[in-house]
């Protein structure tokens with residue numbers, strides 16, 4: 001047995017390959033650095049889902065039907081009541097997703113792809129005391145999410161940046177939430193159950209809950225000169241530096257660089273606070289140096305969450321909503337894995353080693 005199942009192979013997949021030594025991510029045969037520059041969210045969705053649904057998929061058809069699915073899903077935002085509004089955004093999203101029927105066909109998949117994208121902007125508006133804005137089915141998923149957030153037509157740079165983010169995080173091997181999705185699918189339960197279980201796994205700070213705390217760290221450090229002493233104090237207290245380290249990558253997480261590049265057009269368009277970016281770069285350098293010094297036996301580098309934090313902040317999402325945006329992007333990976341598991345796998349049922357007391361002999 002390996003604690004945390006480290007290095008244990010638990011599935012065969014054609015969906016994505018995470019090469020931790022080379023720092024490379026391949027999604028269905030396409031390297032992330034090729035995919036991220038060109039692809040819209042809808043392209044990544046077709047890439048991941050094609051062949052796993054009851055019908056062949058095209059980008060045009062998926063875009064059209066996803067727009068319709070967003071319009072249909074909007075009726076569910078009426079269920080956001082005052083009780084739900086007291087919860088964090090990702091928990092409200094989970095409660096709303098739980099209302100959807102639980103099947104495994106393409107129509108169900110489309111509803112689940114549309115649901116987090118419609119729910120999160122509506123939740124954020126309700127939390128600010130504003131009415132939710134209805135989706136515009138003719139827009140792309142990314143453009144519509146941003147439009148539903150603040151009611152304005154988003155700039156092309158912002159739409160491209162959100163596409164880059166959603167594509168970058170669409171799938172990533174057998175991470176904790178994806179594994180949860182596959183375990184649930186292996187029992188024969190529907191896609192809604194898989195996505196719900198996966199959202200639950202995603203929200204923890206060791207998985208998808210890290211980017212909000214990255215911004216808390218940048219705020220606390222505040223000035224470039226304060227980076228080194230602040231980070232040293234945090235490590236002295238036994239804390240982990242958010243946005244660093246990974247179970248698989250022993251080098252830089254390729255998604256960090258994809259997102260750093262996606263930030264550039266936003267910086268050039270004046271849509272990002274330049275001071276924030278400079279501070280982040282200084283913190284990154286200081287953190288890498290101190291982690292090397294303190295943990296010489298464990299290569300710890302930047303992970304996806306560090307630049308996620310800057311990108312999502314620039315797109316206007318509040319930090320407590322970052323895990324929800326992650327869920328918008330990762331749902332397609334969860335669904336693809338659930339379908340792959342259902343089509344090709346068996347019930348996932350490992351064994352445990354009992355280390356508790358035995359009954360006393362009579």
Ligand code: COA
Nearest residue numbers: 205206207210240241242243244245246247298303304305
């Ligand atoms: N800051 C400081 N130390 C870290 C660290 C971090 N971000 N990540 C790992 N370490 C240290 C651990 O303290 C441990 O040191 P020790 O052996 O001296 O006790 C060692 O590296 C190995 O850690 P371990 O917990 O076995 O690694 P893991 O594979 O279980 O953890 C993460 C992977 C991602 C959970 C971990 O790196 C982490 O907590 N990172 C911060 C949270 C984060 O950014 N999450 C987003 C992931 S995409």
